[in-house]
Amino acid sequence: MKKMSCKTLVTSLSLFTTLLVFSNCKKDELVNPVSHEPSANLQLKNAIAASNLSMVTSSSFYLERALPSGYVKDGSRDYTSIIQSVISQYPNIVFPGFPILINDAGLRIPSNRVITFLEGSELRLKPSSKEGYSMIDMNLATNVTLVSPVLVGDRYNHRGTTGEWGMGISSNGGSNITILSPKAKNMWGDGIYIGSAGTTPSRNIVIKDAYLEYNRRDAITVTSVIGLKIENIYAAYSNGTLPMSGICFEPNRSDEEIQDVVISNPRTVGNLKAGIFLSLGNLMGGGHKKIGVTIYNHTDVKSKVGFKCNSRISDGSSTIQGNLTLVNPVWSQNELASIQTILYGIDDVHLIIKNPVVRNINNQQLTKTETDEYLNYKTRINTSAYREITYSTNWPTAIPISTTSTAGQVIAAISAGGSTSFTASNGITYQSDRAFSGGGTHTTFDPIANTTDDKLYQSERFGTFNYAIPVSNGTYEVTLRFAEIYFNELGRRKFDAIIEGSVVFSDLDILAKVGYASKYDVVKTISVTDGTLNLKFNSAINNAKLSAFHIIKK
Numbered sequence: 001m002k003k004m005s006c007k008t009l010v011t012s013l014s015l016f017t018t019l020l021v022f023s024n025c026k027k028d029e030l031v032n033p034v035s036h037e038p039s040a041n042l043q044l045k046n047a048i049a050a051s052n053l054s055m056v057t058s059s060s061f062y063l064e065r066a067l068p069s070g071y072v073k074d075g076s077r078d079y080t081s082i083i084q085s086v087i088s089q090y091p092n093i094v095f096p097g098f099p100i101l102i103n104d105a106g107l108r109i110p111s112n113r114v115i116t117f118l119e120g121s122e123l124r125l126k127p128s129s130k131e132g133y134s135m136i137d138m139n140l141a142t143n144v145t146l147v148s149p150v151l152v153g154d155r156y157n158h159r160g161t162t163g164e165w166g167m168g169i170s171s172n173g174g175s176n177i178t179i180l181s182p183k184a185k186n187m188w189g190d191g192i193y194i195g196s197a198g199t200t201p202s203r204n205i206v207i208k209d210a211y212l213e214y215n216r217r218d219a220i221t222v223t224s225v226i227g228l229k230i231e232n233i234y235a236a237y238s239n240g241t242l243p244m245s246g247i248c249f250e251p252n253r254s255d256e257e258i259q260d261v262v263i264s265n266p267r268t269v270g271n272l273k274a275g276i277f278l279s280l281g282n283l284m285g286g287g288h289k290k291i292g293v294t295i296y297n298h299t300d301v302k303s304k305v306g307f308k309c310n311s312r313i314s315d316g317s318s319t320i321q322g323n324l325t326l327v328n329p330v331w332s333q334n335e336l337a338s339i340q341t342i343l344y345g346i347d348d349v350h351l352i353i354k355n356p357v358v359r360n361i362n363n364q365q366l367t368k369t370e371t372d373e374y375l376n377y378k379t380r381i382n383t384s385a386y387r388e389i390t391y392s393t394n395w396p397t398a399i400p401i402s403t404t405s406t407a408g409q410v411i412a413a414i415s416a417g418g419s420t421s422f423t424a425s426n427g428i429t430y431q432s433d434r435a436f437s438g439g440g441t442h443t444t445f446d447p448i449a450n451t452t453d454d455k456l457y458q459s460e461r462f463g464t465f466n467y468a469i470p471v472s473n474g475t476y477e478v479t480l481r482f483a484e485i486y487f488n489e490l491g492r493r494k495f496d497a498i499i500e501g502s503v504v505f506s507d508l509d510i511l512a513k514v515g516y517a518s519k520y521d522v523v524k525t526i527s528v529t530d531g532t533l534n535l536k537f538n539s540a541i542n543n544a545k546l547s548a549f550h551i552i553k554k
Contacts, residue, residue, distance in 0.1 A: 075099030131163020153187035173197025196224035216240030224256035275300030306331030417441035417459035439465030495544030
C-alpha cells in the first residue's frame, strides 16, 4: 500500500477538521411538534470533533483507500468483506462520508479499535431474511470506541417474517466500550443491544448523544451489564414487536446483572409501550441479586406508559435488593399511564421518585396532591416503606406576591424548566419553574458563554406557552433570559414574545444574535392594570423558548 506523503496527510487532516467543525451535528427532526430537541448540540459536536482529531493520527487508515477501483458512493454495492478485512487489520479506522451497503454477516469489531464515521457516512443493511443479525458486533471485545456511526436497518424490506433480533449495534460480554453520537433506525430488532456472553456481562459501557427511532423492538435493550452510562439519548417510536419501548432492561436469566446503571437526560417519545421499561422477573430464582439504576431528568412524551417496572412474585428462595431512583422525571400525555410500577415479592427494592411532574393527556400538569395520589396508586410494592416519593420545596404552585411592593423590589424570579432554585450572581434567587401553562422542558450540561450563571441558562421551557404572575398594579421591569442550547443553524428557531399585550420582539433567532450556548437577555418596562402580569411566547419556526426571567417593581 502506498504510503501517504506529509503533504497529503496534512491536507487530509485539514479536510477532516473542516468536515468536523462545519458538519451539521443536528439530528433528524420529527414533524410531531411535541418531539422537541434531542439533546445533541454544537457544544457536544465541537467536543466530539476535538476528540476525533486526537484519535486520527498518521497511522489512521481511511477505509476509502481499500475500496475497489470505480467504487460507488450511493450505498448500492456490498462491500462487507472488504470492510471486515480492514477492521481486522487496522486499530484506527476512518469511514468515508457517503453511504455503504453491508450484508447480514455484519461487521465484527475486535478489541482495541477506534472507528470514526465522517459526516455523511451511513451503513445500510442489505435486505435479509435472518431472524437476527448485528450490523456492528462487538461481542467480547474490549477497549472499543465508535464515533458517530449511522445505521439503517431493513425492517421495511426484510425478507422474512419471524424473529426480532436484528440489531444495529450489539455488545455481548464486551467491556470498556464507548459509543458517541450513534444513530440507528429501522432495525428488525433493537437499535442498540447490551447483553452477556454466557455468564459474562457487559461492563463499563458508555452511550452518549444517541438518536434512535422507528426500530421494531426497542431503541436500546439491556439484558446484562455492570457499569452503564447513558447520556442524552433520544429514543422514539419503537413499534412492531414487544417490548416496543425506548430503553428496556430485561434480563433473560437469573445469572445476569443490572448494576451501576446511570441514565442522564433521556427523552423518550411516542413508543408504542413504555418510554423506559424495567422487567426484572427473570432475575428471580438465582439467590440474592442486587440492582442499581438511577435515572436523571427523564422526559417522556406520548409513549403509552412513561415509565414501567415489574417483576414476578418471589419464589421464596431469592430476593432482589437495591435502589431504583428517578430524579426530576416529567411524564406527559401518556395514553395508558405515566407510571406503572409493580414490584410484588421484592420488598428489598427501594423505589425513590424525586420531584416528579405528571401531565395528563391534554398536556395539563397535575397538582401536587393529584400527582401524589396518582403515583401512590400506580406504584405498588409489598410495603410502602420501600416507596419514597418526594417533591421539591419549590413545587410550582401559586407565587405569593406582596400587594405593597416597593420600587426596586424583586416581585418574581423563575428558572424556566428548572427543577431547583438558583441564586444568581446578581443576588436574585430564581425559583423552580412555576406559574406556567403549556410547553415542555429541556436541559443541558453545556457551559454558557458570557455569564457566570450557567445553570440559569441550561434549562428551558419550550413550545407555545404562557406565564401568569399575580402583581399589584403598577410599572415593572421584566428581564427575559435566553440561550440557544440546541439548534446550530441560523433560521432553525424563530419566535415571538408578548408581555401584557405589548410585543417585545418577533421572529427572534437567538443564534443570529449571539451564537450557540451564549447568554442573551432582553429587558422591557411594562405597565399592569389588571393584577396579573402575563408573558406569552409563540412559536414561529420550531419552538419558542425561555431560560429564565425576573420582575422588578419600578
